[in-house]
Amino acid sequence: MKNKSPLMIVAVVLAVLLLVAVGFGVTQVASLKSQVQQAQLQNEELRLDNEQLQLSNEFGVLNSEFQQYEDQAQRLANDTILAKYTAAKAKVEQLMNELKSEKVKSQARIKELQNEIATLKGLLRHYIAQIDSLNRENAGLKAENSEIKAQNEQLSSRVREETRKNENLSERMTLAEKLNVTGVTLTPLKKNGKTEKNVTKAKQLMVKFTIPQNNSTPVGEKTIYMRLVSPEGQLLGGGGSFPFEGKSVPCTARKNIEYSGDEITGITIYWDVNTALTPGEYTVELFTDGYRLTSRRFTLKK
Template structure:
């Protein structure tokens, strides 16, 4: 019977090896199990008539049970602590993810607001008109009688736009897609590249509407058809207008 009890307690110590991750406690358990194995060996060597030795071994068994109960309590405490730490870690992870999502959302909203403010601050060209005139300033419908294109428009009122000096660019495009320009060096930045302009004008903008007129001297042969005038400012396309000329 005593040998069975030692075997049972030995198996209990052996079983704890797989549930304990604390190195210090595992070391103590290994020592106690070694003690159990040693006592088991002593029990096998003890004669049934040796009552004094059997009593000593029973006392040792009682002590081992107390130690085992103490270790069970420590293991339970550690397991509870691990569960609490695991739950706390999961909560922290959830909070971190929620905070990250919130920060991402705030960043996106800030970016969207910035884009809206930037869009609201853009200049807009209105009342765009293009006409061809002869040397006397009279409007013409035929290219053969025209010496100049006159491009006029109004920069609309915009109190959200930053006041100051602005460079306005106009691109005149012929029916064949050619951009009219006096020099290949007449370029300006637009959408990460340099593009040709036909005319430009520097204006002082204070938030109120301002009229702008630019002139293009016709010095080249132009095919009849539909022409296009595009207006740019601050890196943005702010207006467009098409017009048709006869030969």
Template structure:
């Protein structure tokens, strides 16, 4: 071979070598670009995971009423946010740091799962406690209603017993008599009222001395009385009476008569006699004078 041929072959080989090197460099550059893109995507995905993870703590804290557990969740959330800030400052190509932060995230997930289990357990316990409280409240309300009903029954029974124990005046008869002790035919001749009545038998009534108050009311509702101070208590007020009568009550029937001496002007019309004992009206009767 001549020198020219050697030179030509060497030149061709050199060109081929340059082309090969160029192709390798272009391939490596493309590979590096793909790696950089992959690193960036990997880092971006990790950032999104940290961000979502931090938000989950906010949701968890809304389900917690336990102060100690809420404080621990707050601490873990702060730690997550701090690691997120670290991640944002790390270069995508720093594989060791990215790997470390991935491991940190995995640890945080395990811790969160533990908290979720605690919260779930507490919520189940709280739900059970609410059921117990609701059951106790229901039983208490039922007992209260029963006590209230018993109290009302007792009150009604007491009222019934009280009513049964009251004296009762019947057969009330009023005679307006003249000075000859005869029934007066005209109102101007009346000098006395003779009031007859019967206290009926009552074995439930208290025996002993009792005080009867008799009110004689004129047609204008004015009460006949000898003294304005002659009053007795009745339903939180004082009423004037005409006649006061003491009796010794033994539970048996008693026929009684009381008198009212007429010293005031009387006029024709409808009169009424009311009899009271123990703060209760026990009998009433109307009569007419002409």
């Protein structure tokens, strides 16, 4: 009986640890799923914004074309088309104002706006056909059409530029999540490489971490840059510098790794102590590929 009691205790402790690990894993999966869903929602919002911009530009082109013929309306025997065009134009303006005021765009409202724009195009074509039949001798009409085409090309160029910006934004959002680090630790070491509890006596500081598996990350050699900041806010330097957000940023140390998409455990970066260390809160930052991977704080005691 005396031998069974400790075994039961160990079994209970292991079961509790297993439940904690499972709970942590479930939480991490849920968090990742939430991030993916958030990115998808943002991309959908960008796509709808771009569609609305394209339709707004098309509407501007239609109005530019219509204004070229508006002063000739009295020459038409039947102004029914003009009345229909005015009504459809008012509907388009109403839809665009509604979409501008909505934080989340509606695909259904975008589709309705597309249909109304298509109606306007059809009405405008019919309207222009009637006007042209009365003004075929107007030599200046060709010049006006050329000017409208130039305006249309300018608007199309703006749409292409906005589309490119949206694509770049989506690409950066994706790249920012490609590489991750977990299990970051900061440990003072003695001269023989063993743990030193008193930071003031440490000969080295060791940062250790894991890079999880991620098949979407480009493989190849990567340089991990580490920054260690003391409790006094001073960078523990000596590792040169690296480019980040258009600037040259000094670092404490660096390490090259070969990344193949698989998990890499036990990555260590060392810094040889060359100044007096004090107890307090130290900050560890890791960078690669132009992104800050993590920023963690650790309290080291005397």
